[in-house]
Amino acid sequence: MPELAEVEFNRRTWDSGMGKKILKLRIHPKVRIFRDVKVGALEKTLTGSTLSRSEARGKQIIFLFSGGNWLGIHLGMTGRLRVEGPNFEPAKHDHLVLYQSHRALVFMDMRQFGRVRFHQGTAAPAWWRQIPPSVTSSEFGFDFMRQFLLRHKKLPIKATLLQQKGFPGIGNWMADEILWRAGIDPRLRTGKISGVDLRKLWQKLRWVAREAMRWVSPTYSEFPRGWLFHERWNKDGKCPRHRIPLRRETVGGRTTAWCPQCQQT
DNA sequence: ACCCCTGTTCGGCG
DNA sequence: CCGCCGAACAGGGG
Numbered sequence: 001m002p003e004l005a006e007v008e009f010n011r012r013t014w015d016s017g018m019g020k021k022i023l024k025l026r027i028h029p030k031v032r033i034f035r036d037v038k039v040g041a042l043e044k045t046l047t048g049s050t051l052s053r054s055e056a057r058g059k060q061i062i063f064l065f066s067g068g069n070w071l072g073i074h075l076g077m078t079g080r081l082r083v084e085g086p087n088f089e090p091a092k093h094d095h096l097v098l099y100q101s102h103r104a105l106v107f108m109d110m111r112q113f114g115r116v117r118f119h120q121g122t123a124a125p126a127w128w129r130q131i132p133p134s135v136t137s138s139e140f141g142f143d144f145m146r147q148f149l150l151r152h153k154k155l156p157i158k159a160t161l162l163q164q165k166g167f168p169g170i171g172n173w174m175a176d177e178i179l180w181r182a183g184i185d186p187r188l189r190t191g192k193i194s195g196v197d198l199r200k201l202w203q204k205l206r207w208v209a210r211e212a213m214r215w216v217s218p219t220y221s222e223f224p225r226g227w228l229f230h231e232r233w234n235k236d237g238k239c240p241r242h243r244i245p246l247r248r249e250t251v252g253g254r255t256t257a258w259c260p261q262c263q264q265t
Numbered sequence: 266a267c268c269c270c271t272g273t274t275c276g277g278c279g
Numbered sequence: 280c281c282g283c284c285g286a287a288c289a290g291g292g293g
Contacts, residue, residue, distance in 0.1 A: 003271050032288075059272080077272050078290080093290090111289045113272055154282070164273085171271050233270095253284070255270080 002059055002075035004135070004169030005212035010081040011056040014063070014105045017083070017098070021050050022065070026090050026097040032112040033076075033095055042118045045069050046098065051105075057131045058168025068122045076113030082106050131168055135209045142202045149198070153191025157201075159252025160190045167205075172254050173229055174212065178205045179258060180228045180239075185265045186251045186258050232257035 002010065024047060029039040049065040061081075063071040073081070088104040090097050096107040096116060107116070119125035133139035148166035152159075161167050161175040170178075179186050181204040184197055193201065215223050223229050228246075231237035237246045239259035246257045 006271075074272085077270070079272095110291070111270090111272095113288070115273090152282095159283090162272090173271050253286095254272090 002077070002079060003171035003174050003212075004058065004209055005216040007059050007061060007075060007169065008056045008213065009216045010075060010079075011054055011061045013081045013083055014051070014054065017051050017100050017103060017105050018054075019050065019052065020100045020102075021048065022046050022098050022100060023048075024099045026094075026099070028090075028095040031095045033079075033107075033109055033114050033116050035115070037116055037118050042071075042116075045118075045120065046071070051098075051100075057128070057134060058164055059171070060128065060131060060168075062124065062128055068120055070117075070119040070121075070125055070128070072115075072117030072119070072125065072128065073107060074115040074117075076109060076111065076115065078111045079107065079109035079114035082108065132165060133168075135167055135169060135205060136213060140206075142199065145202050145205070146198060149190050149193075153189065155190050156187050156252050157184060157190050157193060158186035158254070158256055161205075162252060162254065169209070170205075172256075173232060174208060176232055176257055177228045178208050180262060181208065183262050183264075185263045186256045187249075188265055228257070228259075 025043045027039055027043060046065055046069060049067055049069055051063060051065055053064040055062055059074060061073040065071065084104040084106055086099060086102055086104060088097065093110045094106050094108045098105040117127065149160060152163065158175055158179065161170050161178065178201070182197065182201045184193060184201060215221055226240045228240060231240060231246060237257060238244060239246055239262060242259060242261045244259065244261055247260050248255060248257050250256065
């Protein structure tokens, strides 16, 4: 599931539980997603507390409970939040379930690349406060982006776009979509991008991120035709503009699809 | 059987 | 010590 807009979509799935008390929890305690969490303390503390607020930043989600208890969720590759009925029985991959009187809030994650965090205190945890400005916010200006790029001159631009410290919420398909629209070869070293292309990169990044948010809100609808998104999954995907085969190669450690015509070095 | 996968972290190498 | 890369994590689908 999870990049920027889909993370926000997942966050909202628990909205029906806002302002309601947690009656009990069900946890698969030894599972990898709870690494570094004191599962016993989490279970004890959240029982009887009230879910009061939530927010998504990049790929991270945080839920605030009464008494200053913060539950952090990272969805990884296959994590998903959903809601079930109050008598729900968790299946194999339903690792965390919060029961309320009228529903069960479920975090499932098949591959367990996701993560749960737990923090107690009046202020949000440090890892949350340190998440850089959203790529859709006014703080994420052109110069702000350029400053980050200058610190990763040697990396292929595709790899740089995947850095969550600079581009929170950008993942594999969004990076490909942005580079395709900006006409930049994903293998190009970040420091070699021309001033004109940098400007274009910033504009397309903002556009793709905002459009993605728009299409996923308030209900999940598919992205419009003409997005690279629809083509990049299949082996014989074609450039939406030229109808020529996309190139597929590993760049920055991830499968990358691009149009050799649109994206010249 | 073998290869693929919307993510992150860690160990090794230069 | 730093930057970069590939492997590992885990499970299911084609």
